[in-house]
Amino acid sequence: MAAVANMPVSDLLKSFKLKTKQQELLIRVxxxxxxxxxxxxxxxxxxxxxxxxxxxxxxxxxxxxxxxLTQNGFYDFWNWFDYESWYPLGRIVGGTLYPGLMxxxxxxxxxxxxxxxxxHIREVxxxxxxxxxxxxxxxxxxxxxxxxxxxxxxxxxxxxxxCPGYISRSVAGSYDNEGVAIFALxxxxxxxxxxxxxxxxxWSLASAFGYFYMVSAxxxxxxxxxxxxxxxxxxxxxxxxxxRLYVAxxxxxxxxxxxxxxxxxxxxxxxxxGEHMAAMGVFFLMQVFYFLDWVKHMLSDTKLFQAFLRITVxxxxxxxxxxxxxxxxxxxxxxxTGRFYxxxxxxxxxxxxxxxxxxxxxQPTAWSxxxxxFHILLFLxxxxxxxxxxxxxDATIFIVMYGLTSMYFxxxxxxxxxxxxxxxxxxxxxxxxxxVKNLTVLLRSKNKGVQTGSTKGSSSSKASSKALLDQSQPxxxxxxxxxxxxxxxxxxKYATHCTWVTSEAYSSPSIVLAARGAHGSRVIFxxxxxxxxxxxxxxxxDAKVMSWWDYGYQITAMGNRTVIVDNxxxxxxxxxxxxxxxxxxxxEAIEIMRSLDVDYVLVVFGGVTGYSSDDINKFLWMVRIxxxxxxxxxxxDYLVNGEYRVDKGAAPKMLNCLMYKLCYYRFGEMLTEYGKxxxxxxxxxxxxxxxxxxxxxxxxxxxTSNWIVRIYKxxxxxxxx
Amino acid sequence: xxxxxxxxxxxxxxxxxxxxxxxxTPVNLKIIDLYVGFAVFTxxxxxxxxxxxxxxxxxxxLSGVLSCVxxxxxxxxxxxxxxxxxxxxxxxxxxxxxxDFVLCNLVLHLVIMNFLG
Numbered sequence: 001m002a003a004v005a006n007m008p009v010s011d012l013l014k015s016f017k018l019k020t021k022q023q024e025l026l027i028r029v030x031x032x033x034x035x036x037x038x039x040x041x042x043x044x045x046x047x048x049x050x051x052x053x054x055x056x057x058x059x060x061x062x063x064x065x066x067x068x069l070t071q072n073g074f075y076d077f078w079n080w081f082d083y084e085s086w087y088p089l090g091r092i093v094g095g096t097l098y099p100g101l102m103x104x105x106x107x108x109x110x111x112x113x114x115x116x117x118x119x120h121i122r123e124v125x126x127x128x129x130x131x132x133x134x135x136x137x138x139x140x141x142x143x144x145x146x147x148x149x150x151x152x153x154x155x156x157x158x159x160x161x162x163c164p165g166y167i168s169r170s171v172a173g174s175y176d177n178e179g180v181a182i183f184a185l186x187x188x189x190x191x192x193x194x195x196x197x198x199x200x201x202x203w204s205l206a207s208a209f210g211y212f213y214m215v216s217a218x219x220x221x222x223x224x225x226x227x228x229x230x231x232x233x234x235x236x237x238x239x240x241x242x243x244r245l246y247v248a249x250x251x252x253x254x255x256x257x258x259x260x261x262x263x264x265x266x267x268x269x270x271x272x273x274g275e276h277m278a279a280m281g282v283f284f285l286m287q288v289f290y291f292l293d294w295v296k297h298m299l300s301d302t303k304l305f306q307a308f309l310r311i312t313v314x315x316x317x318x319x320x321x322x323x324x325x326x327x328x329x330x331x332x333x334x335x336x337t338g339r340f341y342x343x344x345x346x347x348x349x350x351x352x353x354x355x356x357x358x359x360x361x362x363q364p365t366a367w368s369x370x371x372x373x374f375h376i377l378l379f380l381x382x383x384x385x386x387x388x389x390x391x392x393x394d395a396t397i398f399i400v401m402y403g404l405t406s407m408y409f410x411x412x413x414x415x416x417x418x419x420x421x422x423x424x425x426x427x428x429x430x431x432x433x434x435x436v437k438n439l440t441v442l443l444r445s446k447n448k449g450v451q452t453g454s455t456k457g458s459s460s461s462k463a464s465s466k467a468l469l470d471q472s473q474p475x476x477x478x479x480x481x482x483x484x485x486x487x488x489x490x491x492x493k494y495a496t497h498c499t500w501v502t503s504e505a506y507s508s509p510s511i512v513l514a515a516r517g518a519h520g521s522r523v524i525f526x527x528x529x530x531x532x533x534x535x536x537x538x539x540x541x542d543a544k545v546m547s548w549w550d551y552g553y554q555i556t557a558m559g560n561r562t563v564i565v566d567n568x569x570x571x572x573x574x575x576x577x578x579x580x581x582x583x584x585x586x587x588e589a590i591e592i593m594r595s596l597d598v599d600y601v602l603v604v605f606g607g608v609t610g611y612s613s614d615d616i617n618k619f620l621w622m623v624r625i626x627x628x629x630x631x632x633x634x635x636x637d638y639l640v641n642g643e644y645r646v647d648k649g650a651a652p653k654m655l656n657c658l659m660y661k662l663c664y665y666r667f668g669e670m671l672t673e674y675g676k677x678x679x680x681x682x683x684x685x686x687x688x689x690x691x692x693x694x695x696x697x698x699x700x701x702x703x704t705s706n707w708i709v710r711i712y713k714x715x716x717x718x719x720x721x
Numbered sequence: 722x723x724x725x726x727x728x729x730x731x732x733x734x735x736x737x738x739x740x741x742x743x744x745x746t747p748v749n750l751k752i753i754d755l756y757v758g759f760a761v762f763t764x765x766x767x768x769x770x771x772x773x774x775x776x777x778x779x780x781x782x783l784s785g786v787l788s789c790v791x792x793x794x795x796x797x798x799x800x801x802x803x804x805x806x807x808x809x810x811x812x813x814x815x816x817x818x819x820x821d822f823v824l825c826n827l828v829l830h831l832v833i834m835n836f837l838g
Contacts, residue, residue: 199809201798201821205828243809247798251825254791258832261783268779298742304735 031154032141036134039161042499043130043171045507050524052126052173055509057550057567059175060557063125065093066102066175070109070121077102078264084562085552086574087544087597095264096570100217101180104128129170129179136183137161140425143190146197147395148430151437156429162498165373165421168506178418181218186422188214188224189402192252193395199244204251211252212259215266222275222340223406223419228252229282231401236289240394246290253283274328274335281320288316346412354628355569358621361415370410372501373417376494377428381407384427387434403427436487442480511554513611513708525609528554531602531709534702535559539600546593547602548582548615548622549575555602564596572629579626582659583619583633589658590697593714600701601712605663608672608707610682617683619659620644647686655690662712665693665700670707753800757793764789784836791829795822 018026046055054063069077080093108131109124137157144153160166169178191207215221232249235241257270257279270276292309299305327333335341338356342349346364349356356362370378381403388396406420508514513525535545536559544562545555552566565575581592593601606614615622620635627633637653638644646654646664654660668679668691679688701713746754767785776782802810802818810818 199802200813201795201802201818201825205821205825208828243801243807247801250794251798254787254794255825255829255832258784258787258791258829258836261780262832262835268783271783295739299735299738304731304738307731308735 028150028154032138032157035137035141035154035157035161039134039137040130042162042502043133043167045171045503046509047126047172049507050509050512050514052123053509053511054122054125054175054557055171055173055511056176057510057553058177059125059173061553061567062101062175062177063122064553064557065097066105066125067121069102069106074103085556085566085568086571087562087564089571089574091568091570096568098177098215098217098219098265099263100184100213100215101128101175101177103216104132104180105175125175126173129174129176130172132180132183133161133166133170136166136186136422139183139186139190140422140429143186143193144426144429144433146190146193147399147426148391148433152426152429152433155432156426159377159429159432159494160422160425162495162502163374163377163421163425164498164501164506165417165424167498167502168373169418171502171507173509177218178220181214181220182418182422184210184214184217185220185224185419189398189422192228192248193398195248195252196244196394196398199242199247201247201251204248205255207248207252208255208259211256212262215256215260216263219339220419221260223409225256225270225276225279227402227405229279230405231398232282232286234397234401235394236285240397241289245394246286249286250283253279272333273337274333275337275340277324277333281324284316284320288312343409343412343416354621354624355572355575358625362413365411365414365417369414369417372505373421374424375497376490377424380428380431381424383435384429384431387430388427399423399426432487432491436484439480439484439487442476443484513609515609525611525706525708527704527706527708529558530704531702531711532558534704535561535600535602535711538702543599544597545600545602546578546581546596546598548578548604548618550618551602551604561600564598572625576626576629579622580630580633582615583623583626583638583657585653585656586658586661586696586698590714594717598714601662601698601714603659603662603710603712605667605707605710606683607663607667607681607688608670611708612683614663614683614708615659616646616663616681622659645686646681646684646688648689650689660690661693661695662698662710664688664690665695665710665712667707668692747805750800750804753796753803757796757800760789760793760796764793778838780836780838784833784838788829788833791833792826795825795829798822 054060065077065080068080072080078094078099081090082093083090085091105121105125105128108128109119109121112119112124137160140160141153141157144150144156166182169176170182188207188210191203191210195203195207211221211224214224228249232245235245260266261268261270271280292312295308296305299308324333328335336344338349338353342353342356342362349362374381385400385403388400403420403423403426406416406423409416410420511528513527515523515525517523532554535543535555539545539561541560542562544564545559546564547555549565549567549569552563552568555561555563556566565571565578569575577592577596581589584592604614605616606612607616620638623633623635623638627635638651638657639654640649640651645651646660664679664681667681667688671678672680672682677687679691680686681688695712697715698712699715700710702711703709764786767782767789771782799818799822801807802813802821803815804810
């Protein structure tokens with residue numbers, strides 16, 4: 001009886017004694033599961049500290065369009081003309097946005113509702129980015145496995161789960177294109193490298209679909225359509241080409257281009273824009289190249305082939321250059337647009353396009369940003385490059401090129417550190433994995449002696465040679481242990497740094513401000529939402545609000561009122577008109593405001609709280625952009641000896657312009673800090689110059705509790721007499 | 722005179738050796754080559770038509786030309802995968818290559834139908 005009871009138990013125990021391969025699989029799967037969960041929860045700081053809300057400015061537009069999509073269906077969304085922004089011009093939303101993010105969120109929302117989870121679309125929007133960040137770690141694992149081996153894949157997944165460069169644009173609440181686009185980018189690259197390694201049409205088709213998803217998600221798809229042809233060119237030049245390259249690139253290019261042209265915003269750019277011509281050029285080059293290769297294979301006589309080669313090459317080059325020249329000269333092929341041209345020539349935007357130059361994310365990157373966002377990956381990246389060059393294959397050449405080009409662009413523009421992050425994580429993972437593997441081989445070889453028992457896949461000869469070396473250097477094992485501890489220490493420091501950075505720097509919603517009170521307690525400034533809800537509840541539904549373009553999306557999404565200009569910045573003259581109105585005297589400004597049917601004006605003012613991203617600090621950009629279109633606005637009028645001041649010594653035009661008056665109205669009586677005179681501006685640190693402000697054509701409608709947002713109503717014209 | 726004659730000889734010798742080498746290829750590859758030639762020829766006809774009539778519904782023109790170019794390119798990929806002389810693809814069964822070809826063509830033509838407008 002006892003024997004029978006014992007048998008099933010021993011059978012159970014035997015079943016637990018897994019073979020090595022299964023143990024390894026179990027470890028890998030559990031690590032990936034933990035990394036998946038980690039990538040999600042490390043992005044939830046702001047949801048836990050504040051509430052589940054959408055951050056920043058651009059995500060509010062994405063949220064509004066997603067709301068419209070879920071309420072009205074895809075057809076109405078695709079053909080939507082929005083008359084509530086850019087009054088009186090309106091905006092063709094369906095044709096000027098990248099629908100990938102909205103469609104993805106709406107799809108997740110539909111699936112959850114189908115499964116009877118009645119969530120609000122806002123929750124789905126807030127958590128879309130962390131969900132896709134987790135998916136990116138999975139793709140990074142498979143990509144690392146493709147380039148190097150499973151160890152590198154695991155390390156890559158771990159590194160990218162917490163890397164601050166990626167977290168900065170994918171925290172919960174940051175409902176922006178990049179959250180989905182980085183997943184699409186890495187996925188497309190993985191599928192393409194898989195296609196090149198296998199030479200299969202099915203994988204190339206998958207990479208074309210990946211490219212389609214990327215095009216639908218973000219304007220940065222231009223990076224893919226230029227990097228892949230560059231990579232093909234490098235392979236062709238170095239002689240590493242093969243038939244698989246032909247299959248992979250051609251299938252992906254033709255199908256990808258066709259799919260990409262289905263997005264209305266992209267339109268015909270793949271055949272008409274200068275930024276996409278590299279891909280087409282490489283496409284034709286490949287046809288010529290492989291045709292010549294085929295002819296060479298068929299002909300046995302080399303002299304005849306040389307003659308044929310000469311004829312064909314001269315014909316092809318002539319035809320190609322004539323076509324390109326005609327296209328560019330006639331203007332059919334448009335030159336590189338300002339956005340991307342300023343990547344090649346960083347000084348271009350400052351001189352010619354002030355709107356692009358004014359965005360803080362478009363400035364060149366400082367060393368501190370690199371260290372902040374990458375930490376130890378910064379020196380692991382060259383180490384990884386070394387390992388890649390030691391074992392060159394199609395896949396490692398690709399990742400090296402991706403890493404180098406993306407690092408160049410990350411140096412030109414802060415925002416593009418995001419694009420470099422997956423490459424840096426992958427290459428660093430190669431360095432970490434290869435180093436740790438070498439060290440553990442050293443450790444294991446001493447234990448196992450001359451046996452060929454290494455399980456990690458390194459060759460047995462390596463183990464035996466290391467065993468030989470061990471006799472001459474007895475401290476090698478101790479050195480290996482010390483180095484392993486050092487590596488472990490560095491990686492744990494990396495994890496600590498990343499969590500600290502996420503918590504301190506990248507988890508603020510920007511729409512809710514927090515500060516420390518006098519006794520260390522946390523003070524929350526919810527002024528923005530207070531102002532927008534006041535607008536929503538206390539103004540007529542067809543009221544038009546004029547503000548600087550930064551706040552346009554938030555006003556339409558939360559205040560539900562028509563705005564004059566918003567963050568899309570597609571019409572520079574319209575923005576310049578608003579800038580001109582803000583920088584003129586009140587009498588001139590009221591003419592402009594009446595011509596635009598403005599009912600309310602909204603300004604942001606940080607003088608009471610010390611908030612430094614307010615409109616007075618942005619004012620010079622308003623002047624520059626306004627002055628760029630209307631020469632009547634001259635920047636030197638607002639400066640004193642080249643200095644920007646708001647106190648008694650400020651320029652008279654500055655002291656009386658509309659923006660100054662609206663920001664500092666009634667501020668002259670306000671006591672802001674102990675020991676300072678009334679009217680002390682805490683953001684600029686000076687006492688303001690013009691305290692006695694009288695408004696003739698506007699009246700104050702609402703000021704929030706901390707004076708951050710101020711709303712003024714435009715008075716109707718006086719009666720005749 | 723001599724140079725002209727030698728270049729004409731060269732061209733003729735080139736032509737003959739190409740023809741003889743091509744005659745040696747298997748029949749199934751020649752069928753694929755015929756298909757490729759037909760697709761490229763159709764694309765050329767469309768380009769000539771566009772040049773004479775104008776490119777107004779540009780999406781229609783693009784979808785027409787790209788469907789021809791696309792199917793030609795896919796057929797060349799099929800030829801590469803099926804050709805017994807390519808060592809890289811000797812593990813790939815020709816049925817799988819053909820199935821991939823059909824799938825990619827299906828996707829291509831579905832997108833073209835959406836794009837025709």
